[in-house]
Amino acid sequence: MGVAGAAVGYLGVRAVRLMAAVRAGAEIGVRRRPPAVTIHRPPTEVYAFWRDLPNLARTLGHVTRVDEVDDRRSRWVLEGIGPARVEFTLEIVRDEPPRLIEWRAGDELLAHQGRVEFTRAPGNRGTEVRLHVAGPPGGRIEDLLYGELRRVKQTLEGGEVLAVGRRDLPARVPAATGGRA
Amino acid sequence: MKALCWEGVGRVAVRTVPDPRIENDRDAIVRVTASSVCGSDLHLIDGYVPGMRVGDVLGHEFVGEVVETGPEVRTLQVGEQVVVGPTIGCGGCWFCDTDQWALCDNTNPDPTLPERLWGQSPAAALGSSQVAGGLAGSHAEYVRVPFADYGAYRIPLDLTPESAIYASDAAPTGWMAAEMCDIHGGDIVAVWGAGAVGQLAARAAAVLGAERVVVIDRVTDRLATARDNVGVDTLDYTGVDVQEALLELTAGRGPDACIEAVGMEADDGVGPDGHGWAGRLLGVRPERPTAVREAILACRKGGTVALSGAFAGLADGFPLGALMHKGLTLRSGQQHAQKYLPVVLDQMARGDIRADYLTTHSMPLSEGPRGYDLFRRRADGCLRVIFRPQD
Ligand SMILES: NC(=O)c1ccc[n+]([C@@H]2O[C@H](COP(=O)([O-])OP(=O)(O)OC[C@H]3O[C@@H](n4cnc5c(N)ncnc54)[C@H](O)[C@@H]3O)[C@@H](O)[C@H]2O)c1
Ligand SMILES: [Zn+2]
Ligand SMILES: [Zn+2]
Numbered sequence: 001m002g003v004a005g006a007a008v009g010y011l012g013v014r015a016v017r018l019m020a021a022v023r024a025g026a027e028i029g030v031r032r033r034p035p036a037v038t039i040h041r042p043p044t045e046v047y048a049f050w051r052d053l054p055n056l057a058r059t060l061g062h063v064t065r066v067d068e069v070d071d072r073r074s075r076w077v078l079e080g081i082g083p084a085r086v087e088f089t090l091e092i093v094r095d096e097p098p099r100l101i102e103w104r105a106g107d108e109l110l111a112h113q114g115r116v117e118f119t120r121a122p123g124n125r126g127t128e129v130r131l132h133v134a135g136p137p138g139g140r141i142e143d144l145l146y147g148e149l150r151r152v153k154q155t156l157e158g159g160e161v162l163a164v165g166r167r168d169l170p171a172r173v174p175a176a177t178g179g180r181a
Numbered sequence: 182m183k184a185l186c187w188e189g190v191g192r193v194a195v196r197t198v199p200d201p202r203i204e205n206d207r208d209a210i211v212r213v214t215a216s217s218v219c220g221s222d223l224h225l226i227d228g229y230v231p232g233m234r235v236g237d238v239l240g241h242e243f244v245g246e247v248v249e250t251g252p253e254v255r256t257l258q259v260g261e262q263v264v265v266g267p268t269i270g271c272g273g274c275w276f277c278d279t280d281q282w283a284l285c286d287n288t289n290p291d292p293t294l295p296e297r298l299w300g301q302s303p304a305a306a307l308g309s310s311q312v313a314g315g316l317a318g319s320h321a322e323y324v325r326v327p328f329a330d331y332g333a334y335r336i337p338l339d340l341t342p343e344s345a346i347y348a349s350d351a352a353p354t355g356w357m358a359a360e361m362c363d364i365h366g367g368d369i370v371a372v373w374g375a376g377a378v379g380q381l382a383a384r385a386a387a388v389l390g391a392e393r394v395v396v397i398d399r400v401t402d403r404l405a406t407a408r409d410n411v412g413v414d415t416l417d418y419t420g421v422d423v424q425e426a427l428l429e430l431t432a433g434r435g436p437d438a439c440i441e442a443v444g445m446e447a448d449d450g451v452g453p454d455g456h457g458w459a460g461r462l463l464g465v466r467p468e469r470p471t472a473v474r475e476a477i478l479a480c481r482k483g484g485t486v487a488l489s490g491a492f493a494g495l496a497d498g499f500p501l502g503a504l505m506h507k508g509l510t511l512r513s514g515q516q517h518a519q520k521y522l523p524v525v526l527d528q529m530a531r532g533d534i535r536a537d538y539l540t541t542h543s544m545p546l547s548e549g550p551r552g553y554d555l556f557r558r559r560a561d562g563c564l565r566v567i568f569r570p571q572d
Binding site: 033038040125126150153156157158159160161162163164165166 | 199201202204205206207253269271272273274275278286287288290291292296305314315316317325327328
């Protein structure tokens with residue numbers, strides 16, 4: 001093969017590799033995460049954290065207030081989802097410590113039935129937590145769940161939900177010094 | 182305050198950004214006295230790592246003074262001099278609990294991007310992209326350190342800050358690489374890359390009992406530094422056929438373990454623009470696993486390849502055949518700072534690991550762009566630059 005042939009062959013190999021990389025790249029990231037997490041704490045502790053609704057609500061995003069009406073029913077106030085403020089009553093319909101809690105909640109926007117299951121994870125891994133929620137089609141509930149589960153996991157394991165931190169950088173400030181690095 | 186920020190591919194600048202403040206109860210604010218450049222920063226600056234935003238503050242390998250602590254910080258006191266590891270561990274997840282801190286489940290505030298790219302999110306890191314949480318870095322007057330009880334360590338009195346700074350990242354990375362090699366008596370270890378990480382990996386391999394260590398690079402003054410300070414053999418890959426030289430050195434066996442300390446921007450004789458307009462058009466910068474390939478080909482049958490150099494996405498031409506048919510073990514990972522930082526501090530205090538010689542340049546943070554320019558071009562004997570944000 002002459003120099004020109006080698007060059008063409010080389011470029012061809014590069015192009016094929018590049019296309020393969022692009023194709024592999026496109027296959028990444030088209031997956032939904034089911035609302036399930038493993039929490040490195042025993043089921044009794046995870047169940048207790050969840051069953052104490054005002055405590056749970058402090059960890060969830062959007063919830064501004066929870067009032068327990070009796071040992072089954074509670075009034076919830078949420079902000080930042082859809083309309084400015086959503087209120088509904090939540091009723092616990094099944095409670096099997098430390099295995100399962102099932103509930104039903106009113107209001108059109110967030111009307112749903114939910115169940116959370118706690119099972120001991122294999123080895124010393126803690127508790128598998130799975131959420132099952134049925135709500136109105138296209139409801140916002142499902143989208144919120146994985147994020148909320150992560151917050152619960154972070155609080156139980158690390159003690160806090162890490163804040164992103166300040167990043168209110170002015171759009172364009174003159175550089176003190178700058179240039180190509 | 183002043184901070185060195187990413188300004189787009191290939192560009193950094195010193196800008197005025199808001200001071201960090203305590204955001205979580207376990208945060209500490211550290212006043213940075215010295216902050217080192219790292220090969221990882223080049224990958225970020227050059228646009229190989231997804232999730233960089235203009236204005237992101239760089240830097241993750243640093244020492245400083247604790248100036249403020251959140252109400253839940255237990256072990257740190259205001260006024261203490263500390264060295265801080267780059268990755269943030271919550272201390273309570275299964276990964277932290279099993280000493281795999283760089284894999285912490287909980288510290289990336291938004292795991293969406295890494296979960297899409299990699300299936301799971303590793304720990305957050307300071308001064309990286311959004312794949313690692315987008316937390317502001319240490320090339321700044323002050324930095325917020327979340328979960329500070331786990332990430333920040335008091336600097337032993339007999340260590341200078343110029344040594345201790347490498348206990349943050351380069352030395353633990355090198356130590357973990359050598360540990361991954363599972364070194365036994367008689368083992369010969371080859372290390373690709375004579376940057377700070379490669380040199381400290383070579384030193385760690387020697388401390389952990391390697392019979393002989395060979396460091397491979399093309400930058401002659403780095404190779405000379407490795408010979409003088411680490412006491413290892415070196416190979417300049419522009420002057421010799423590395424595969425042949427390693428076979429000769431091991432009488433046909435190949436090195437028992439190979440450490441890759443180069444990463445995604447390895448020299449491949451073509452360079453970043455070899456993929457030219459097509460790569461730019463398709464919006465990909467293919468990574469260059471040149472040194473990984475070399476390490477896998479060189480490694481003896483049944484040996485171990487430890488990957489310390491950083492990769493972010495996809496790399497082509499990977500010699501899976503050699504890996505499979507030679508029965509190799511491939512190990513990798515971001516270093517677990519909270520596990521290895523105390524180990525290397527101890528090694529430094531005992532004099533088994535020396536790191537002060539790595540700092541070839543020291544300058545005020547305002548000269549950050551010049552510092553990265555020297556580091557990138559490996560000009561003027563540059564091995565590591567440290568910035569002094571308080572000057
Ligand atoms: N795993 C971790 O936790 C961790 C921590 C720190 C750094 N890193 C990674 O380690 C790598 C090295 O970091 P550093 O600070 O030493 O960087 P560096 O840029 O100073 O050093 C890289 C060296 O590799 C050499 N090199 C380039 N192509 C080569 C090739 N084909 N064969 C042999 N050598 C080659 C370069 O000449 C250079 O001396 C980077 O990829 C960095 O991202 C990983
Ligand atoms: Zn680093
Ligand atoms: Zn953790």
